[in-house]
Amino acid sequence: MDNFTFYAPTYFAFGKETENEAGKYVKRFGGSRVLIHYGGGSVIRSGLLDRVKRSLEAEQLAYVELGGVKPNPRSGLVYKGIDLCRKENIDFILAVGGGSAIDSAKAIAAGALYSGDFWDYYEGKAVEEALAIGTIITISAAGSEGSADSVVTKEEGMFKRATTGEALRPKFTIMNPSLTQTLPAYQTACGITDIIAHLYERYLTNTKEVEVTDRMIEALMLTMIHEGPKVMEDPDNYEARANIMWAGMMAHNNSCGVGRTQDWTSHDIEHELSALYDCAHGAGLAVVMPAVFSYNMKHNVMRFAQAAVRVWGCQMDFEQPEKTALAGIEALRQFLISIGMPKNFHELGAKKEDIEKLAHTACYGDVNTGTLGGFVTLNQKDVENIYRLMV
Amino acid sequence: MDNFTFYAPTYFAFGKETENEAGKYVKRFGGSRVLIHYGGGSVIRSGLLDRVKRSLEAEQLAYVELGGVKPNPRSGLVYKGIDLCRKENIDFILAVGGGSAIDSAKAIAAGALYSGDFWDYYEGKAVEEALAIGTIITISAAGSEGSADSVVTKEEGMFKRATTGEALRPKFTIMNPSLTQTLPAYQTACGITDIIAHLYERYLTNTKEVEVTDRMIEALMLTMIHEGPKVMEDPDNYEARANIMWAGMMAHNNSCGVGRTQDWTSHDIEHELSALYDCAHGAGLAVVMPAVFSYNMKHNVMRFAQAAVRVWGCQMDFEQPEKTALAGIEALRQFLISIGMPKNFHELGAKKEDIEKLAHTACYGDVNTGTLGGFVTLNQKDVENIYRLMV
Structure with missing residues (x-):
């Protein structure tokens, strides 16, 4: 066996109705101004997004939203998210969705604290810091909810590339299997x-x-x-x-x-x-x-x-x-x-x-x-x- | 499946010679004044204790020692450890040994910050805070190196009882399989x-x-x-x-x-x-x-x-x-x-x-x-x- 280090400090809340505790966990992990990041249709249609917002409001947490993440998430929305985080003084990103929403959130979280182009991280630069991230997953697939990894596609050239860094591990992840039933x-x-x-x-x-x-x-x-x-x-x-x-x-x-x-x-x-x-x-x-x-x-x-x-x-x-x-x-x-x-x-x-x-x-x-x-x-x-x- | 939460934020450094990094990890996790807690014979004879001390010294970390932990660790030494921590203003306990050394360290860590009798925690009181703990394990057995649990025996009555609390999870654990070979x-x-x-x-x-x-x-x-x-x-x-x-x-x-x-x-x-x-x-x-x-x-x-x-x-x-x-x-x-x-x-x-x-x-x-x-x-x-x- 090769020498290794392992560190997985994500807090998992698993089970029915756990999404209603989102606000509580954002607060516990130090968030005060939240960017809710998600894809689109189903998160809104199912009422999940509303429940999450109510949970943040119950804890008096300020939030802004950025929807529109596509499968195989794109760099364009990441740049938009980075700008939004800076403009709104965001200190916590809450991804609601699957691997795409989470990976896009990770890119934004790293990019918001970096003076250069976030894409540097996907070309080999080590990620040293990132805004805190929490996730509410709606599909079992990517494993990004418990990992330090992120995969994003650069629209210019359509390069799909990965990065990894301990700062990208979510602080908490909410896992309600019911959310995947639809x-x-x-x-x-x-x-x-x-x-x-x-x-x-x-x-x-x-x-x-x-x-x-x-x-x-x-x-x-x-x-x-x-x-x-x-x-x-x-x-x-x-x-x-x-x-x-x-x-x-x-x-x-x-x-x-x-x-x-x-x-x-x-x-x-x-x-x-x-x-x-x-x-x-x-x-x-x-x-x-x-x-x-x-x-x-x-x-x-x-x-x-x-x-x-x-x-x-x-x-x-x-x-x-x-x-x-x-x-x-x-x-x-x-x-x-x-x-x-x-x-x-x-x-x-x-x-x-x-x-x-x-x-x-x-x-x-x-x-x-x-x-x-x-x-x-x-x-x-x-x-x-x-x-x-x-x- | 029942609802649950899971949180295991222990940093694991696994492999050959990792014990030489003990000082580095104590520092990373905020320790400055260390209690080294261990059993006896083999930890000293093998030279492990000396290597650990050198590693702390290399990081300019102050330390005191408390050896003598026995298998099925006893409350008597825990009280001694609590006194020592208070007297020496200890902020980090480094357990070197097996489950007994670690469990005893956890009891000391909780007791040092508690005004009552530490045994209360082993009779059902919830552990809310504890000094930071790190471990270097010398036997694969108890799993205490990655758990929130501790088992201690109260000498008066010889009651062997367990407690659990998230504050008792080690900040880091060093796992060198070679150390178990003897x-x-x-x-x-x-x-x-x-x-x-x-x-x-x-x-x-x-x-x-x-x-x-x-x-x-x-x-x-x-x-x-x-x-x-x-x-x-x-x-x-x-x-x-x-x-x-x-x-x-x-x-x-x-x-x-x-x-x-x-x-x-x-x-x-x-x-x-x-x-x-x-x-x-x-x-x-x-x-x-x-x-x-x-x-x-x-x-x-x-x-x-x-x-x-x-x-x-x-x-x-x-x-x-x-x-x-x-x-x-x-x-x-x-x-x-x-x-x-x-x-x-x-x-x-x-x-x-x-x-x-x-x-x-x-x-x-x-x-x-x-x-x-x-x-x-x-x-x-x-x-x-x-x-x-x-x-």
Whole structure:
């Protein structure tokens, strides 16, 4: 196990009606002038935004609003948020929504205290400080509610890039599984896929003898396989929603990823798809993962066989372990199809003729250096081959 | 899943030589005048205490020492520590050792800021504030390094009681698996047993549909079964020590125990044994757990069958699930014997003739109210029956 540090000081309030305590938590964590940051429609329609406002008012907290966050959140709104924070002397950002609202809030929180362009943080500059952030999540997916990470797309060039920094961890996160019951089935499935991807990206390690984190990752994958189909069948299944919500946070707060190399190839390759076609991140991952895993399988057949046996319930083929490894990848593919995810470029709305461009941007776009991957180092040719497996 | 809150803001520094950063972390978390609190022999002999002092000196931090913590830490030393903190204006307590040193440090930390008797906190008074605490652990066992809990024995009456409070969570914990390599085999095995007990106490729930925490608990149990025998065979196996150390913390920081009722029967019944005979807590648990589980099994056969199949690799008997449930308990018993733990009263040094007294103290001693148990409610007669199963 590699040396590591782990620090996850987010306060989680989990369960029914917890959103009504938003004001109490903003106050506890030092906020007085709040920016409520959200997407749009459903947060307003469901009455959630009103409940949150009433909760802030009950604590005599001043607030302004900035809605309009889009999936794959954009730099344009981040600049607008930064200006607003400065103009209104905001000291606390409350994100209400999914990973996009949270990641956009994190970018604003860091940018508001920085004299330069916030995009510097997404090109490698370390985030040293940020305004305090709280979140109320409405979808189980990104895990951003318990993580130090943020992903934003720069409109100029459509670069989708990530940053990380301890200052970006939310002070508190409110998790009411009921709030996810009104999600369209497709979005629920995208969230399930994203969580599974966060687990695979940590599972695909080159570090040896990391049984504890292997087992924890497998536990969370098994949870997703067990609970995912339940919510697809019955969107009102609170218990299944609750299990998925806690699993989604645990999958990405990194307690199961410490002390081991991680991969993030599927995310890097997917980001080009959602940046170019504006598809849902989870849907992109559903198409990308089986392709990446099939391509990389030979690098460590036993690791894929382990997932196949322990997670997907495959029988171990002791004479030909690669058959078991492949069976596990196929089981993942079939699972994703069963919950309604796309299986190829066509279903995703991606185009074969863009492959060279996609692979080039993934490897050389922006600050990239020609290769990607923490499990297997891939060059542009490899990435092109992987995209071709998705056609 | 029940509503819950979860907050675990401890900073973990994990890996080789991390103890040399103790001073840096004390400073980062606001300490200036430090009480170093520890047991005795090995911490001094191994040179660990000297390295810690040098690390504090490198940061110009003043310190005083209080050694002499015994296993099953006593109230007498706590009072001494409280006096010392007041006299020396201590603002940070650094515990170096196992659960006993940490739990004693937590009692001192709370008592130093309280005008009454610190024991009030162990009789039900809520802990509201405490001096800041940091820990350097030398055994994987108690999980106190990442928890809000403390267990102390009051010498007058030999009551062993627990308290919990968010102020008791360590600000930082240094985890260097190498530091556990010099432990006697018996202590290593006691630690493994304690970790397994923390997992079972959370597993035995009456809350339905808590797949995510079930799976996480099972993952950590599987880790202990996989890695435990490795360190028993080769005490210098760093990787196995590392896996056990992270599992031990995760087993007790409560991320796998949220939103569900828990049990703690085995702990309550064991505490009377270690209070009366001063046996090692882990050794007591090894004798107690199989007895408690056999006694309580009929309350929920399927829960024990689930553990048997998923954790212990037993075949499910679909016609007679109780056979599977029993096989799982027997597998646990054999595992504990295989790592050198005692299996009955005699091997533990406990006496049959004390059973009535033990059961009476467990049920009525101090502030107890006549029954115990979060899974099955047990009265004094039940507890006597359980002790008899251990003879």
